[in-house]
Amino acid sequence: MTHIEIPDGSPFGMDNLPYGVFSTPGTDPRVGVRVADHVVDLAATLGDPCFSAPSLNAFMAEGDWAGTRERVKALVSGDIPDDAVHAVGAVALHLPIEVADYVDFYASEHHASNLGRLFRPGSEPLMPNWKHLPVGYHGRAGTVVVSGTDIVRPSGQRKTPDGITFGPSQRLDIEAEVGFIVGKGSPLGDPVAVDDFADHVFGVVLLNDWSARDVQAWEYVPLGPFLGKSFATSISPWVVPVQALEAARVATPPQDPEPLPYLREKSPWGLDIDLAVTWNGQEVSRPPYREMYWSPAQMMAHMTVNGASLRTGDLFASGTVSGPEKHQRGAFIELTWGGKEPIEVDGRSSTFLEDGDEVTITATAPGPAGARLGFGEVTGRIISAR
Numbered sequence: 001m002t003h004i005e006i007p008d009g010s011p012f013g014m015d016n017l018p019y020g021v022f023s024t025p026g027t028d029p030r031v032g033v034r035v036a037d038h039v040v041d042l043a044a045t046l047g048d049p050c051f052s053a054p055s056l057n058a059f060m061a062e063g064d065w066a067g068t069r070e071r072v073k074a075l076v077s078g079d080i081p082d083d084a085v086h087a088v089g090a091v092a093l094h095l096p097i098e099v100a101d102y103v104d105f106y107a108s109e110h111h112a113s114n115l116g117r118l119f120r121p122g123s124e125p126l127m128p129n130w131k132h133l134p135v136g137y138h139g140r141a142g143t144v145v146v147s148g149t150d151i152v153r154p155s156g157q158r159k160t161p162d163g164i165t166f167g168p169s170q171r172l173d174i175e176a177e178v179g180f181i182v183g184k185g186s187p188l189g190d191p192v193a194v195d196d197f198a199d200h201v202f203g204v205v206l207l208n209d210w211s212a213r214d215v216q217a218w219e220y221v222p223l224g225p226f227l228g229k230s231f232a233t234s235i236s237p238w239v240v241p242v243q244a245l246e247a248a249r250v251a252t253p254p255q256d257p258e259p260l261p262y263l264r265e266k267s268p269w270g271l272d273i274d275l276a277v278t279w280n281g282q283e284v285s286r287p288p289y290r291e292m293y294w295s296p297a298q299m300m301a302h303m304t305v306n307g308a309s310l311r312t313g314d315l316f317a318s319g320t321v322s323g324p325e326k327h328q329r330g331a332f333i334e335l336t337w338g339g340k341e342p343i344e345v346d347g348r349s350s351t352f353l354e355d356g357d358e359v360t361i362t363a364t365a366p367g368p369a370g371a372r373l374g375f376g377e378v379t380g381r382i383i384s385a386r
């Protein structure tokens with residue numbers, strides 16, 4: 001038997017316990033939980049068939065989330081059969097969910113204002129609807145990939161001084177975001193109330209919404225992002241349960257004008273998640289999630305207010321997390337101001353991504369009693385266009 005010793009200060013202690021899907025050489029993907037630098041095999045230890053599945057969907061749809069969390073805490077504090085404990089470095093981590101629908105919001109006032117200035121110079125940075133509803137678009141669920149998956153540089157149409165051309169994106173960018181995973185669905189036709197967030201949303205991941213800015217700038221009017229974003233979206237392999245984030249709740253920034261009643265929460269809350277973006281190993285930004293204008297529950301309520309149903313495996317993301325300071329911007333188009341103010345990365349003057357570049361987003365949030373909870377990382381490397 002193995003007893004897992006959790007080092008002081010571990011971001012994966014008993015207060016976190018994120019779920020993921022892993023495999024060891026020659027075995028099928030199954031559900032595990034991260035404890036310190038170990039993965040505990042839940043298929044082998046808890047006995048429920050849902051943990052033998054290659055995604056969290058069955059557990060999220062059918063499981064008793066709170067009860068399972070208590071069982072997991074009891075399991076990992078005791079002695080565990082040796083063959084159910086693996087070093088995290090010795091397993092392969094897979095996409096943790098089968099993604100149903102994917103929606104991306106635009107919930108940072110700082111990011112939306114910066115992009116308004118860059119894409120529509122000379123007009124109001126925020127569109128008239130922005131403070132009345134959480135703006136979003138439907139993305140492509142089938143191209144959500146797990147951290148570590150290489151990203152092929154997309155090709156597309158661009159508007160250049162020489163006319164409309166086709167070729168590999170020359171303004172390939174990132175968006176550092178937080179993603180929310182729906183565990184339990186809702187009936188078609190029924191809006192989901194803003195205060196029912198915890199009944200539906202299971203957990204939180206880090207997300208990189210890779211964005212081809214040249215493709216996006218030419219195609220986005222009037223229906224919004226399309227091929228400039230649909231080629232790939234990366235998420236972190238560990239799903240941090242919403243239940244683990246109680247101590248990370250903070251008030252959202254003041255909302256003026258007051259939102260319509262369906263967007264009013266009893267006690268509006270955001271999350272005090274500190275993100276960090278590294279580009280080829282060098283930290284270039286520290287986006288603060290607590291600055292986000294629209295809350296996760298408001299995004300969920302808005303997404304369903306027309307009667308659209310939620311499904312197990314739905315993923316909705318926050319939009320780029322950017323704070324008010326330059327070093328808090330979560331996209332390179334903002335950090336380099338449209339490519340006009342290059343930053344020094346790795347001894348190179350950089351604006352957008354080059355082939356071979358690697359970007360990693362990590363994050364921590366407050367846990368109980370001063371602890372920090374980790375989200376792991378979402379990383380991806382750019383490979384050349386095909």
Ligand code: MN
Nearest residue numbers: 175209319320
């Ligand atoms: Mn985005």
